[in-house]
Amino acid sequence: MVKKLKQIAIYGKGGIGKSTTTSNISAALSVAGYKVMQFGCDPKSDSTNTLRGGEYIPTVLDSLRDNHAVKAQDVIFQGFNGIYCVEAGGPAPGVGCAGRGIITSVSLMKQQRVFEELDLDFVIYDVLGDVVCGGFAVPVREGIAEHVYTVTSADFMAIYAANNLFKGIHKYSQDGGALLGGVIANSINAPYAKEIVDDFVSRTDTRVVEYVPRSLTVTQSELQGKTTIEAAPDSEQARVYRSLAQNIAEHTVSKVPAPLETNELRQWAADWGKRLVQQDSGLAAPAAAGSL
Structure with missing residues (x-):
């Protein structure tokens, strides 16, 4: 029986912790016994x-x-626990499209039947999600990735980027594009941050796959050039990453999200801004922005 390869794309704005999250997912899946490539x-x-x-x-x-x-x-290298590592790269500064590396790299792997030869269980694409342009949209548009996840925090620009990704998924869904597996809520320590993300996923008809707190353990691990799964496998943060990886491994049915229009998103953010000012001044108890 032929093994079913699961291809996943993880998007997120720059600096949100997307690559940190992706690498820990790859490491956790590998430790669990899966053969993984991170792209x-x-x-x-x-x-x-x-x-x-x-x-x-x-x-x-x-x-x-x-x-x-x-x-x-020549461009596949092994890392922690045998994980296959590939970097698509980008053009020379100021020249060409930054998404070209994805198109070229995916074509190379397909032409040379790399995924089949390596007998992989997972290919995980780590994709910049600030702008879902033609190149960066390839895993979604072409349906290369079966399931798409986005890493976001409670910050407005991170949610704005996630909502833009939802628009891209919605646009390409009727032409065989990839669908949304869910939202990975990152740097969720304060109660209000969880409330904001929960309200956003509720309004866009999706779900939170895992809440990942900000942790000093992650910083300590990365300063060693390692994932938390490798450097601190017994830590609480590693437990969260293993739970996230298990949720992704067991996930089977993704869906089309319902993105907010730009004016709706801005009004939603403004309502939350007012609510947080009231909470900070002690004038209101925590509540969803929609109750304002």
């Missing part, structure tokens, strides 16, 4: 660093510029 799709090419002791690896686009023709095995 870095950010032009910074640092998605897989903490799977390889902080070491950068040659990117697909850089290798193509140097050699014009590349074999897949």
Whole structure:
């Protein structure tokens, strides 16, 4: 019986902790016995660093510029617990589309039947989600990824980026595009942060896959060039990442979200801003913005 490969794309705005989250998911899945490839799709090419002791690896686009023709095995490197690491890379500064690395890299892997030869269980695409342009939208638009997740916090710009991703998924869903598995709520420590994210997912008809707190353990681990799963496997933070990875591994049915229109999102944010000012001054108890 042929094994079913599960391809997942994880989006999020720059600086939200997307690559940290993705690498810990990859590490947790690997420790659980799955064969995993992490596919870095950010032009910074640092998605897989903490799977390889902080070491950068040659990117697909850089290798193509140097050699014009590349074999897949030349751009695939193994990291923690045998995880396969690939970095798509980006164009020279100021030249070309930053999404071209994704298109080129995915084509290379498909042409050389890499996923089948490596007998993978999971391919996880780590994708910049500030702007879902043509290149960065490839995993969604082409249906390469079966399930899409977005990493967000309670900050407005992170939620704005998530809502834009929802619009992209909604647009391509009728043409065989990838669907949304859910939201990974990151840096959720304060009660109000959880309330904001919960209200947003309720209004956009999706769900929170896991609440991930901000933790000093993550910083300590990354300073060692490692994931939390590797550096602090017995920590509470590692337990959260293992729970997240298990939720993703067991997930089967994704859906089309219901994104907010821009004016709706801005009004929603303004309502929450008023609520938080009232809470801070002691004039109101915590409540969903919709109750204002």
